[in-house]
Amino acid sequence: MAGIYIHVPFCKTRCIYCDFYTRTDMSPKYDYVSALCEEIKLRKNYIGDEDVKTVYFGGGTPSQLSESDFLRIFETLHHEFRIAPDAEITMEANPDDLSPQYLATLKEKLPFNRLSIGIQSFDDEELKFLKRRHSADKAKEAVRICQSLGYDNISIDLMYGLPNQTMQIWERNLEEAIALDVQHISSYHLIYEQGTRLYRLFKMGDVNPVDENLSVDMFSRMIEKLTAAGFDHYEISNFARHGLYSKHNSSYWLGKKYLGLGPAAHSYDGQNRSWNVASISKYIEGIRAENLNLEIEVLDENTRYNDFILTGMRTKWGVNLSDLESLFGTKMKAFCLKNARKYLDQGFLTEKDNILKLTRQGIFISDGIMSDLMWV
CATH class of the missing domain: 3.80.30.20 (tm_1862 like domain)
Incomplete structure (x- = not known):
C-alpha cells in the first residue's frame, strides 16, 4: 500500500x-x-x-x-x-x-x-x-x-x-x-x-x-x-x-511509502525522505527542465528508529516490539524497553501482546515519553 x-x-x-x-x-x-x-x-x-x-x-x-x-x-x-x-x-x-x-x-x-x-x-x-x-x-x-x-x-x-x-x-x-x-x-x-x-x-x-x-x-x-x-x-x-x-x-504513522507532488511536498520511499522546493516558480522551472528541484535526506538507522517510535507512539496501535526488533535489532528493542520501564511502572505506558503504547494518562506527557524512548 x-x-x-x-x-x-x-x-x-x-x-x-x-x-x-x-x-x-x-x-x-x-x-x-x-x-x-x-x-x-x-x-x-x-x-x-x-x-x-x-x-x-x-x-x-x-x-x-x-x-x-x-x-x-x-x-x-x-x-x-x-x-x-x-x-x-x-x-x-x-x-x-x-x-x-x-x-x-x-x-x-x-x-x-x-x-x-x-x-x-x-x-x-x-x-x-x-x-x-x-x-x-x-x-x-x-x-x-x-x-x-x-x-x-x-x-x-x-x-x-x-x-x-x-x-x-x-x-x-x-x-x-x-x-x-x-x-x-x-x-x-x-x-x-x-x-x-x-x-x-x-x-x-x-x-x-x-x-x-x-x-x-x-x-x-x-x-x-x-x-x-x-x-x-x-x-x-x-x-x-x-x-x-x-x-x-x-x-x-504506520511507516508506509508516500509520494509528495507539487511545490514543498514531502515524500518517503521507506528508506529516505525528500521534499520539493518551496517555490512555485522554481518548481515549474525544474519540471520543465526535467530536473526535479528537490532535496533528499538519507536516513540512517538511528533516525529511522526514532521515526518508528515517534509515529507509532502517537497512535492507539502503539509500537509493535516484534517489528522494532526485526527492523532495528535486539539492542534497540532492549534500549526502548529500558527507557520505557519507569513509564510502565507509573502507568503512563502499557505493554501487552508485544505492543507498547500510551495510556490515557500517558497522552498528556507524550512528548516527554517519546523523547526518552528516542536514540540520541
Missing part, C-alpha cells in the same frame, strides 16, 4: 497562523497544474509497483482548483499509477468554497470520497482573529450540503488554545462539531510558528498565548466529549467514528 499527496499552494487569503507554503496570486495556476502532471509522469516509479490506496489533495486550498484542473490531474494519475478501486481520495476544502454547484460537480464528475473541511472554530470572533474567510453559520451550512449530496466520510478541523479562548467557547465548539454528525475530527493546538503574522503579533506583545494549564484542560475536555459521543481517539490529535480513520494520514 502506498499513498500520494498533492500540494495545492493557492489560497484566496492567508490565515494568520499558517506556515505552509502558499500564495494568494492565482495567476500561475494553469502552469502549476501542467507542471504537476509532468511531475506525476517523471516520478511514476517512486513507489515501485505498489497499488495506490490513498490520494490526498492538501494545501493551501485545493478547493481553489476547478473541475478542469482536477480532471487533468486525475487523468494523469490513472495513466501513470495503479489506483486501487477502493482508494480513499480526499480533498481539503474551505467552507466558503463549498457551494452547492461546486460540490455537485465534485460528486458527479470527480472521484473524491472523503472531504476534510477546515472549520477551525464555530465562534465568529475567533474566525475573524484567525483571518478565516467563513462564518460559523457558513461552516455548518457547508457540512450539511456535503451530507445532502451523499458524502458520508467528512472530516473537520478544530483549533484550541487560541488567545482569549475560554473553556466555555471551546466546549461550545466541540458541541457544535458533535451535532454536525461528521465521521472524523482533527484538532490541533494553536502554534506560534516563526514567520507567520501570528508570531509577529506575539513578539510585539499584541497577543498572549493561552495559559498552559487551560490548554491541558481543553485537551482533556476534548477527549472526554468526543469519546462520549462515539469517537475513537486513534491518534493524539485525531478522532473517528465507525472506523473511518484517515487512511492517508495513518499511512504516515
Whole structure:
C-alpha cells in the first residue's frame, strides 16, 4: 500500500497562523497544474509497483482548483499509477468554497470520497482573529450540503488554545462539531510558528498565548466529549467514528511509502525522505527542465528508529516490539524497553501482546515519553 499527496499552494487569503507554503496570486495556476502532471509522469516509479490506496489533495486550498484542473490531474494519475478501486481520495476544502454547484460537480464528475473541511472554530470572533474567510453559520451550512449530496466520510478541523479562548467557547465548539454528525475530527493546538503574522503579533506583545494549564484542560475536555459521543481517539490529535480513520494520514504513522507532488511536498520511499522546493516558480522551472528541484535526506538507522517510535507512539496501535526488533535489532528493542520501564511502572505506558503504547494518562506527557524512548 502506498499513498500520494498533492500540494495545492493557492489560497484566496492567508490565515494568520499558517506556515505552509502558499500564495494568494492565482495567476500561475494553469502552469502549476501542467507542471504537476509532468511531475506525476517523471516520478511514476517512486513507489515501485505498489497499488495506490490513498490520494490526498492538501494545501493551501485545493478547493481553489476547478473541475478542469482536477480532471487533468486525475487523468494523469490513472495513466501513470495503479489506483486501487477502493482508494480513499480526499480533498481539503474551505467552507466558503463549498457551494452547492461546486460540490455537485465534485460528486458527479470527480472521484473524491472523503472531504476534510477546515472549520477551525464555530465562534465568529475567533474566525475573524484567525483571518478565516467563513462564518460559523457558513461552516455548518457547508457540512450539511456535503451530507445532502451523499458524502458520508467528512472530516473537520478544530483549533484550541487560541488567545482569549475560554473553556466555555471551546466546549461550545466541540458541541457544535458533535451535532454536525461528521465521521472524523482533527484538532490541533494553536502554534506560534516563526514567520507567520501570528508570531509577529506575539513578539510585539499584541497577543498572549493561552495559559498552559487551560490548554491541558481543553485537551482533556476534548477527549472526554468526543469519546462520549462515539469517537475513537486513534491518534493524539485525531478522532473517528465507525472506523473511518484517515487512511492517508495513518499511512504516515504506520511507516508506509508516500509520494509528495507539487511545490514543498514531502515524500518517503521507506528508506529516505525528500521534499520539493518551496517555490512555485522554481518548481515549474525544474519540471520543465526535467530536473526535479528537490532535496533528499538519507536516513540512517538511528533516525529511522526514532521515526518508528515517534509515529507509532502517537497512535492507539502503539509500537509493535516484534517489528522494532526485526527492523532495528535486539539492542534497540532492549534500549526502548529500558527507557520505557519507569513509564510502565507509573502507568503512563502499557505493554501487552508485544505492543507498547500510551495510556490515557500517558497522552498528556507524550512528548516527554517519546523523547526518552528516542536514540540520541
